Amino acid sequence: MKTNKGANILWLVPAVFAAAALALFAGAVRNAGPEIIWGLRFPRILAAAVVGAGLGFSGAVFQGLLKNPLSDPYILGTSAGAMAGAVLCSAFGISRSSPLFYLAVFAGAFCATFFTYSLAKIKKYASVAHLVLSGVAVSTFLTALIMLFMTLYREHSLSLVYFLLGGFFPADNALLAISGAIVAASVACGAVLWRYLDIFSLGEEKAAYLGADPDKVRLIFFALASLATAASVALAGTVGFVGLIVPHVLRLLFGPSHRSLLISSALGGALFLILADTVARVAAAPVEIPVGVITALFGAPFFIWLLRSTAGGNNRIKD
Amino acid sequence: MTLIKAKDLAFSYNGTPAVAGAAFELLEKDVLAVIGPNGAGKSTLLRLISGFLEPSTGSAELLGRDVRSYSKVELARLVAYVPSELYLPYDFSVLEIVLMGRSPRVPWWRDYSDTDVSRALGSLKEVGILELRDRSINSLSSGERQLALIAQALAQEPCVLLLDEPTSHLDINYKIQVFGLLTRLACGGMGVIVVSHDLALMAAYAGKVLILKKGGQLYFGPAKTGLSGAIIAAAYGISDSAPVARLLNLAN
16 A cells, blocks of 8 residues: 555655765865775765664664654663673774674674663563663663773773764775665565554554564564664764654654655665765864764754654644 | 353452453344443453453353464454553554554555555444544544544454443543444444443443452343342442432333
8 A cells, every 4th residue: 555655755765865976076085086985985875874774764663662752772772782892892902993893882782782671571571661761771880881991991982982972984894784784684674564563552452452462573673673773883883863863754754654664764864874974074174073973963953943843733742 | 153252250460359250152243231340350351351361260262262272363353452542652644543453464574455445444434434534543532533443443354342441531422423333333243342331321232231340240141131220239339229220210
């Protein structure tokens, strides 16, 4: 069944390509030669697309699973876990560009999220409230450990802060391909199973009555979102606001059904991050601003505007 | 044909008994009212016969098989549950909500087909709110929203409809509309179980009644005999049955 709204998300595809084209030719070096354009910028734009897509997608999934439009991909301990992985690497002298770093961050992000999930499930029933509380607990604890490390080993702190803010470090193209494959596979699975996420928002008892096992739905989407987030964070650190804002905006534009929201959040996230990264590279050239600073700088005021302009409208955030 | 058969159903929440010794039968075309005081276990009973909860003792059978032996998807094609109210964090359209009722009949890899859409529209038409199909569900009045939830249940094409206090928060107009609809559905062959506090409404529309009191079942049988002042006063713990009978306009 195609709705009028569903067809309109297709304009996001040429928009992404246009942004990528713009980004290829924008940069600190004027009249850049092919080595810079294809050797440096192109992989970076691809990375921005992959990370943006992964974060946009998982933001949409968490907002659907937790039934809270203010959720982001990091809400369940993911960013703290990723940082913990980065800190561990720092402690052992593993550099940012090493594949081990990628693995440690990926594992940290993914395991922290699943640890949160199993903590919440110890009560036999991982309700939304339990998940969020358990996420707070795990995040707080891991963050405390991270802060302890950063206080004791101050010389490593700056590079860790850069990681926390998020930015595109020149990475191995193999790692880019791995993240790309993980994000693509997660988005594809989510796009097939979209209606179960819709049904899940009716509440878990009602979802069960409609034949959608809430435990299975929660677990599968949780896994997809965690994989996509971990793949994104391993590549670019904890870039904020993409996962929060992009699904929110697209929900306002095209409606809440995950039929189109999951794919459009991925495309929208890619678009947003390509543009943000272009600004990050160009705005204060030759200094590179971490892309997380740009997303927050533009994301936060935009979000406040959005909140104020939709409050009282038909997209009220219900409490 | 017997749709549901319950024998000696009992259930406790963490050691506190909620339902004890419930036994009844639901046949095709029955409209069965479940009444009783707060805490007598009416909602729990619905959850037991819908297979959502497992009874501590006794059994509930759906079409001759234990209700817990069905898979969730099979069950969703046979039994539809309408809650009293539903909180929706996002503004789905009415049609999107009703289409969700088709989900048990669509394999997980497929999208809703044109048949599914036309069945969903058919449910909306049967319930009388076809013109609301593109409205946001949260923009509807309580009565319209309840009708949308009933339409969603009908889209499942169930043979049994369970409703938990469907009209307690609605005005008389919607009460009549909903119960007129339920009567029509029952005539068409569906089995309907309604939990309600509205005794007068039940007296007007229910064919059979199941009366629960705290700790057990008091009566199961035709509504005409069951909804008497004496039995209801006993169920609700009211010492004088005369005002109850007057309220219900029943012979004592």
